[in-house]
Amino acid sequence: xxxxxxxxxxxxxxxxxxxxxxxxxxxxxxxxxxxxxxxxxxxxxxxxxxxxxxxxxxxxxxxxxxxxxxxxxxxxxxxxxxxxxxxxxxxxxxxxxxxxxxxxxxxxxxxxxxxxxxxxxxxxxxxxxxxxxxxxxxxxxxxxxxxxxxxxxxxxxxxxxxxxxxxxxxxxxxxxxxxxxxxxxxxxxxxxxxxxxxxxxxxxxxxxxxxxxxxxxxxxxxxxxxxxxxxxxxxxxxxxxxxxxxxxxxxxxxxxxxxxxxxxxxxxxxxxxxxxxxxxxxxxxxxxxxxxxxxxxxxxxxxxxxxxxxxxxxxxxxxxxxxxxxxxxxxxxxxxxxxxxxxxxxxxxxxxxxxxxxxxxxxxxxxxxxxxxxxxxxxxxxxxxxxxxxxxxxxxxxxxxxxxxxxxxxxxxxxxxxxxxxxxxxxxxxxxxxxxxxxxxxxxxxxxxxxxxxxxxxxxxxxxxxxxxxxxxxxxxxxxxxxxxxxxxxxxxxxxxxxxxxxxxxxxxxxxxxxxxxxxxxxxxxxxxxxxxxxxxxxxxxxxxxxxxxxxxxxxxxxxxxxxxxxxxxxxxxxxxxxxxxxxxxxxxxxxxxxxxxxxxxxxxxxxxxxxxxxxxxxxxxxxxxxxxxxxxxxxxxxxxxxxxxxxxxxxxxxxxxxxxxxxxxxxxxxxxxxxxxxxxxxxxxxxxxxxxxxxxxxxxxxxxxxxxxxxxxxxxxxxxxxxxxxxxxxxxxxxxxxxxxxxxxxxxxxxxxxxxxxxxxxxxxxxxxxxxxxxxxxxxxxxxxxxxxxxxxxxxxxxxxxxxxxxxxxxxxxxxxxxxxxxxxxxxxxxxxxxxxxxxxxxxxxxxxxxxxxxxxxxxxxxxxxxxxxxxxxxxxxxxxxxxxxxxxxxxxxxxxxxxxxxxxxxxxxxxxxxxxxxxxxxxxxxxxxxxx
Numbered sequence: 001x002x003x004x005x006x007x008x009x010x011x012x013x014x015x016x017x018x019x020x021x022x023x024x025x026x027x028x029x030x031x032x033x034x035x036x037x038x039x040x041x042x043x044x045x046x047x048x049x050x051x052x053x054x055x056x057x058x059x060x061x062x063x064x065x066x067x068x069x070x071x072x073x074x075x076x077x078x079x080x081x082x083x084x085x086x087x088x089x090x091x092x093x094x095x096x097x098x099x100x101x102x103x104x105x106x107x108x109x110x111x112x113x114x115x116x117x118x119x120x121x122x123x124x125x126x127x128x129x130x131x132x133x134x135x136x137x138x139x140x141x142x143x144x145x146x147x148x149x150x151x152x153x154x155x156x157x158x159x160x161x162x163x164x165x166x167x168x169x170x171x172x173x174x175x176x177x178x179x180x181x182x183x184x185x186x187x188x189x190x191x192x193x194x195x196x197x198x199x200x201x202x203x204x205x206x207x208x209x210x211x212x213x214x215x216x217x218x219x220x221x222x223x224x225x226x227x228x229x230x231x232x233x234x235x236x237x238x239x240x241x242x243x244x245x246x247x248x249x250x251x252x253x254x255x256x257x258x259x260x261x262x263x264x265x266x267x268x269x270x271x272x273x274x275x276x277x278x279x280x281x282x283x284x285x286x287x288x289x290x291x292x293x294x295x296x297x298x299x300x301x302x303x304x305x306x307x308x309x310x311x312x313x314x315x316x317x318x319x320x321x322x323x324x325x326x327x328x329x330x331x332x333x334x335x336x337x338x339x340x341x342x343x344x345x346x347x348x349x350x351x352x353x354x355x356x357x358x359x360x361x362x363x364x365x366x367x368x369x370x371x372x373x374x375x376x377x378x379x380x381x382x383x384x385x386x387x388x389x390x391x392x393x394x395x396x397x398x399x400x401x402x403x404x405x406x407x408x409x410x411x412x413x414x415x416x417x418x419x420x421x422x423x424x425x426x427x428x429x430x431x432x433x434x435x436x437x438x439x440x441x442x443x444x445x446x447x448x449x450x451x452x453x454x455x456x457x458x459x460x461x462x463x464x465x466x467x468x469x470x471x472x473x474x475x476x477x478x479x480x481x482x483x484x485x486x487x488x489x490x491x492x493x494x495x496x497x498x499x500x501x502x503x504x505x506x507x508x509x510x511x512x513x514x515x516x517x518x519x520x521x522x523x524x525x526x527x528x529x530x531x532x533x534x535x536x537x538x539x540x541x542x543x544x545x546x547x548x549x550x551x552x553x554x555x556x557x558x559x560x561x562x563x564x565x566x567x568x569x570x571x572x573x574x575x576x577x578x579x580x581x582x583x584x585x586x587x588x589x590x591x592x593x594x595x596x597x598x599x600x601x602x603x604x605x606x607x608x609x610x611x612x613x614x615x616x617x618x619x620x621x622x623x624x625x626x627x628x629x630x631x632x633x634x635x636x637x638x639x640x641x642x643x644x645x646x647x648x649x650x651x652x653x654x655x656x657x658x659x660x661x662x663x664x665x666x667x668x669x670x671x672x673x674x675x676x677x678x679x680x681x682x683x684x685x686x687x688x689x690x691x692x693x694x695x696x697x698x699x700x701x702x703x704x705x706x707x708x709x710x711x712x713x714x715x716x717x718x719x720x721x722x723x724x725x726x727x728x729x730x731x732x733x734x735x736x737x738x739x740x741x742x743x744x745x746x747x748x749x750x751x752x753x754x755x756x757x758x759x760x761x762x763x764x765x766x767x768x769x770x771x772x773x774x775x776x777x778x779x780x781x782x783x784x785x786x787x788x789x790x791x792x793x794x795x796x797x798x799x800x801x802x803x804x805x806x807x808x809x810x811x812x813x814x815x816x817x818x819x820x821x822x823x824x825x826x827x828x829x830x831x832x833x834x835x836x837x838x839x840x841x842x843x844x845x846x847x848x849x850x851x852x853x854x855x856x857x858x859x860x861x862x863x864x865x866x867x868x869x870x871x872x873x874x875x876x877x878x879x880x881x882x883x884x885x886x887x888x889x890x891x892x893x894x895x896x897x898x899x900x901x902x903x904x905x906x907x908x909x910x911x912x913x914x915x916x917x918x919x920x921x922x923x924x925x926x927x928x929x930x931x932x933x934x
Contacts, residue, residue: 012226013054014248015219016047019210023055026182026208027062031150035176037169039158039203040186042212045249048186049156051212055184059152065090065145068154070337071161072298073345078401079164079410080112082155083138084376085299089333090145091115102144108137111407114373127409127447129620134408135171142172143179150180158187158196164410166195170202174895198891205887214246223248227255252327277346286314287322292351294329294336295344296359296384300367300377301336308366309359360384368393375400383420395424399437406443414444435464439473442480449624449661455484479585482517486705487625487665489698508537508547512585515554519739521704524558527738531555545575546586553593557738563777566597573610588618588626595633596741599640600778602809607637628654628666635673636742639680642812644844645874645910648677652906665708668694672711676746679718680813682848687719706736710743717750722848726757732767737774745774745781752788764792780809787818796825816840820853834860843874873911880907884920885927 013020019040026038040048056066069085091099091113100117103109110118111134121130145151155161155169173183187196189211203209215223220241224232232240236255244250280288293309294301307316320336323329330339338344351359364381371377379401382394402418405411418437425433438461445454458477465474511534518526531554538548549572556565572590577583591614598607611633618626631654638647651674658667675690691712698708713733720726732751735744752767771785783805790798799822806815816837823833834857841850873881876897883893890908894901908923917923 014223015215016051027059030180030182033180035179035181036208037173037183037203039209041189045247046212047248052154065149065151070156073160079162079405079408079413082161082165083168106137108133131409135168139172139175146179146181152182154184156186158185163195166199170199198889201889202892217241220251223251224255286312286319290319292347295338295347297363302334305366309362357386357388361388391424391427395421395433402440411444411447431464435461451484451488451662487663508544528558546572561777562600569594569597599742600780602779604640604810611637624657625663625666628658632669632673640811642844649906653902656902664697668698672715675715676718679722681845682722684719684723691715707740709733710736710740710747714743714747717754721750721753726754729755729758729760729763749784756791796822812840813844877907877911881927885924
């Protein structure tokens, strides 16, 4: 490679021949519609930006569209700022008609960009879906640009980027195949976020990460010569070589100062600070002040803005020229920035808190004068200015930034901005503004699953709203408060906060909140009254068919007509109208009701599909606690279908959400479900630990929560029955089929089995009576009643009937248990039936039942088939392990299999435990060995 020597002081690309060749090859591939993602990794000052700049210059000469941006430390929490910075100049340089054509049909970009061709969408009711659509809209925009001409998208300093920007870049990178697009990024390897680590792992596995090492001594000498424009004195070269340690930034700094900067070997932050400070101290006061303004301005440093903020009597152009000549500042298009991020970093760090605030205030005023609607640029400076800016404008800007963050599901950022906006609004005495921002804080905290913080914000917002006129937000806030107070066991507070909906005119959403709370208490009379009020309210509102069907469904539940109730629940689901008043609450309720009613009908296939639909809905809407409830439902239905591995994986996913959220009720429900599943696998010690943890989680007032009582009874009975440790029985917990249909029926089954083990025929008869009463319109309950009665009476006929019924319902494990009990009663075990039962138990890892099947085979003289086993892993776990062996990250596996990353992690934990392995490498080797044996 031949590069002409530049003028003195001009740096050319030195010592990066291999890396430059790799980047040029990637540009060639992009031109040939074989796009890819390339990352540059290296320590601060190693030359990542310089190498990228060289590649971008080549790309521009070849006719590429160059979209570039830099993540900035002062904007580390500003969602999607680098993406906006990369795309906005390209759109701004276009004629309005051309830009409109490029943006046609991409309305979801309005959540990210302000442009005349885009409308600003309403706040998202389905945050995850809105985020996915926004990602796809950005991808389509970049694809359209790449269709017109080859494109390179470069984001520098990704270690400072927010998670959303990294994830969006990752999303774009996955779509490069077949496009004329190169996605290029740089980052420091010692400052990686989780999202960046996942991105880097995927790129590294594809062989497209370039790690930049320190320059060799010969390259340092070559670079020093270039910078001086002459051969350096031996003493200077020795000092620079020893102290710079191959870092180009330090070479440049030391050459500028004659090699006299005091450096502390081996401590990068100290070295950087000392080298940069040595240069800064040589500046005159006006130049130092201007560099500080430019450092704080970041990517907003246009000449007009920084001159206004500089506010000095000196000659602006001359001072700026000095910084440009000295190499401390560079010009990009119409803006100016520090020549290296480290200059800006150190300059900012040297300012006192008061100086920083004053600088941010000056920049906020300067930006406000020229770009008053640019929240992306204004918000960091209003945040950093503190009390030096008028509260009314600060409230307006920070509130806009907070709601923008909510639109793009950047909830941490939203909380940061809205918290300050609330304080500013209160300082102004503007309760209306404070209430609005507290409402936003509820959204953001709920999106993160933070129960206590959501309740605190909702309480404050409600109190402020109730001082004024009635407000549409009250309904949503009240529902959130009731649900979350009961979630943490504060039933008294939840009950007191329920609105007075017994009077005519109560809103549908209020009635649903009250109804949910009443169902949790098992208050049949209250449920009957409220379901009637719900029907009446829906009759007054012809746009609320879902509510009407829900009201009828609850009324039919209370009458025990489960078949008709299922029909009404299905109609409620079908009548869902997104965006209507209380629509999300009603749809959530209808889907949950339908899951249990389908199971009672013996329709496990529809129960499973509805449970998965429910999870997708609550995930898209950002209802994290709803996701916990959905994972619990999926775990129970998966158990019915006989897939205990998938059931436990679903429960583990829910636990991963409930624990950090501080959601004791959801946590306890999931722990009790896990305890039940573990007990069925005869892992009784683990199951007992889960029940103990659940008891510790529900230290609040959960004594009246009938659902939790039923689940606790089910888990404890499963542990006792599977351990054959039942000696006597206590008064059974009453079934609450109207609220926990599946768990209640299973609880009755285990109450009956426990009574039989204890020799308590009277109690067993009571259980049979309850199951048959439920089973008038619930085939599942009839099958369970036949099973318990068959065990009580020793009736093979009833047991065989129950097994056949359960098999027809697709309830593999329950059917196999019942079939085995029949074979034990019958005394003439058929080999095929025993083998079938054993295979089901082995697949489900139900060791106690599997041993029982083997004992029956031995005692009956049945020779079990020694056919090839399916292996220790489930089909899904095999798929996960195969992708691990291919080198895919958890994120890539999740994308490939359409799973969440938490589910992939749960499958991997299960694989490690089953195979006795402890590392990803060992797991990949195991997979390779299996392939060789096959």
